[in-house]
C-alpha cells in the first residue's frame with residue numbers, strides 16, 4: 594500500500610494523535626480558517642496503531658500559546674505536540690489536562706456569577722479528578738466533565 598506523505602515542515606508545529614474527526618475543531622481553536630496565509634496540512638482518519646484512526650495537523654511557521662495548548666487538551670486529550678525547527682523535532686510533549694481553566698470555558702450553570710453579564714468575574718474551573726477529567730466551578734461548585742467542554746469554550 595502506498596504511504597500517504599505530506600511535505601515535512603521546516604519550522605512550526607505538528608499536532609499528532611488527534612482523535613479522528615477533531616482536526617477541524619483544533620484548527621478552529623487556533624483561529625485558523627485558511628485566510629491567514631499559514632501553510633496548513635490536515636490529515637484526517639489516518640491509520641494509527643495507538644488510536645485505530647487519528648487526525649494530524651501540520652502548521653508551517655506557527656507555534657502555540659499556553660492557552661491554545663490547554664484548549665486543545667480539552668477536545669483532543671490524546672494529541673501530542675511536536676515543535677519543529679530546521680526540519681527536526683526540537684520538542685515533543687503530550688497533553689495533560691490543565692489544573693485550572695481561567696477564562697477558557699464557561700460554567701454551564703446559567704445562574705453562576707461568572708455568567709452574569711456586567712459582572713467582572715472571569716470563569717474559573719478547577720480540575721478535581723484528573724482520572725475522570727472532572728472539573729468544578731470555583732464560584733458555584735458545578736461539576737463539569739471534559740467531554741462537555743467543547744460546547745462551553747469561550748471565544
Ligand SMILES: [Zn+2]
Nearest residue numbers: 700705730733
Ligand atoms: Zn459556576
